[in-house]
Amino acid sequence: MHFFDTILPLALVALSTTNAAPVLQAAAGSQPIPNSYIVVMKANTTDEKFESHRSWVSSKMSAEAGVNNVGVKNDFNFDDRFKAYSGIFDEDVLKQISDDDMVDYIEPDLPVKAHKIIIQKNAPSWGLGRISSKKAGSKDFIYDEGAGEGITAYVVDTGIDVKHPDFGGRAIWGTNTVDSLDEDCGNHGTHVAGTIAGTKYGVAKKAKLVAVKVLGCGGQGSITGILMGINWAVKHAREHGGIRKSVMNLSLGSSHSPAFNAAIKAVVDAGFFVAVSAGNDNIDASKSSPASEPVVCTIGATDFNDKIASFSNFGSAVDLFAPGVDIVSTFPNGANEALSGTSMASPHVAGLAAYLMSRENISGGYLCERMQRLAWDSVNGAPMGTTRKLIFNGGRNGEVLPPKKSKKPKVPKRKKVATVPADCPSLPRGSYPAAPSS
Incomplete structure (x- = not known):
């Protein structure tokens, strides 16, 4: 592949x-x-x-x-x-x-591509601990036990292995606009979904997942196929729980496209929160779509030391950074795997959006701003004109912070905080899919 x-x-x-x-x-x-x-x-x-x-x-x-x-x-x-x-x-x-x-x-x-670059086996998991701590290196993930309950995440990608045990029956197949194979033969979407809402690997551990397959086994598709997928997702969300209880993740991109940007803007204007990966070309994110669309939440990647990843796109189009190097998450056939890319950073934000949407009753249009206000100015190495904000879920010293004053709806009563280890086990011995060539 x-x-x-x-x-x-x-x-x-x-x-x-x-x-x-x-x-x-x-x-x-x-x-x-x-x-x-x-x-x-x-x-x-x-x-x-x-x-x-x-x-x-x-x-x-x-x-x-x-x-x-x-x-x-x-x-x-x-x-x-x-x-x-x-x-x-x-x-x-x-x-x-x-x-x-x-x-x-x-x-x-x-053409559209999945934003994914490398696979590294036996890497430690660190992203969850990082987004609930003030400093790098924490091994605990602090989160509200509500954990995104009642929110649906649409994963616009290569599909999802909906039977993976880490999803606990919360993942369903939605639609397929690229081929006739209703499974994740590209592996990418399952990994993304795990970071959003996996029981072990996810940020919003109780959110539901819907597979919107728009990329084939090689991680490639078309803008037309993606427009078909997001069009389906908008209709499905409206019929099942409501758009304002839904988030969407697109860990993919193309060259700059006015039509792609206009379509995704319409999705956000309808009430969806949309997280997109900035891209892995080490260039200004304004040169690609949908990362260049101002109303989406565009996400760059950082490493263990809060440094911008060597591959991450940058520039004023980037709204936030999230962990994106050696991220362990779900893989098809019940496996787990470590991947790197802005594709791995974006689902941290989609998961956090689902988490905050559930806990604070915030609608999609306000979530990127809410996360920017919660974020730490801790990213180093980013070019001038690029944000330094690294996402934070509000957990500090075992507490979940109340939201800052804003025009958002009233915040419901805070639930009990749960603490779980964020470390992921090493991969078991055996054969695993080969890394895609770069």
């Missing part, structure tokens, strides 16, 4: 006429998916006009006699905040689409 470490940033160039919607093209070096496009509608487009436009496009494509697998493939409507569709179109139809006054812009569909 091979996870690409670098995808060149997307330079966007308008190719259309003055009155037409711009068709954005990837600059040389990027790798858009051939003939596949995402068409984004203007904000004032009604459902009726959207449907009429799609029907018109379909009628245009029906003229392509004998051509299979072309035309509109998927449509997206996030609470009327973001309307778009994707499909395969030839140049003539694309030009006619761009001439429609309802179209805002068109962009090529892009």
Whole structure:
């Protein structure tokens, strides 16, 4: 299996006429998916006009006699905040689409990668102890016994091994937009899910998990596939417990994409908390999506000494840092494994969001700010213009701190504090999956 470490940033160039919607093209070096496009509608487009436009496009494509697998493939409507569709179109139809006054812009569909770099066996677990302590080196994880109960975390990734014993029956399969294999053959999503809500390895130990598979066995997918996945998650959350009791994690990214950013902004505006990994290319996170979208909570990675990880992206787009080096968590088939990457940092924050959402009754739109106010200014080695804030769950000297004064809803009565060891056992002897090449 091979996870690409670098995808060149997307330079966007308008190719259309003055009155037409711009068709954005990837600059040389990027790798858009051939003939596949995402068409984004203007904000004032009604459902009726959207449907009429799609029907018109379909009628245009029906003229392509004998051509299979072309035309509109998927449509997206996030609470009327973001309307778009994707499909395969030839140049003539694309030009006619761009001439429609309802179209805002068109962009090529892009590859998306999981943000993961290395595997190291037999590494100690330290992330949980770190996020509940003032200083590095603590071996205890201090947390409120509520532990995210009543909150659902949507893991937009390679899937989840929902039968892993560390999930205690709290994980379910949601949807699959990338292939026909409803399992985590990529391993990445199961590890992420364990850090969010595993019984042993998780931050929010009582939260529920939903697998939203958008990346295949090699950790690769498309923006279209991800839009399909998050569209499903929004609808599912609305039907099961509510968006304001839900968090989402995306430990993945692509070159900069306006459509990707606009879609994920619509998800946050609808009430979701969304944590995303900053990326592992040691570059400014503003060059990738969805990390560059201002309303998401973008997470960089630190090591054991609170130093920014050598691979972590940085810059003003990063909101918080979390442990991301040699993080032990769940792995398919009942195993555990140590991985490094901003993919491992982001689920610490998604788990903390679920934990705080449950304990303090905070809605998704306020959670990133709440965590920034709780965080320690302890990250060292970050470039100028990058935050130094390392997440903290509020545990100090065996106590869970009350929230600072804010415009958030009233905080419920604090529950008893529980303390558990954060150390994870060494991996048992045996055979384990090989590390992906870097």
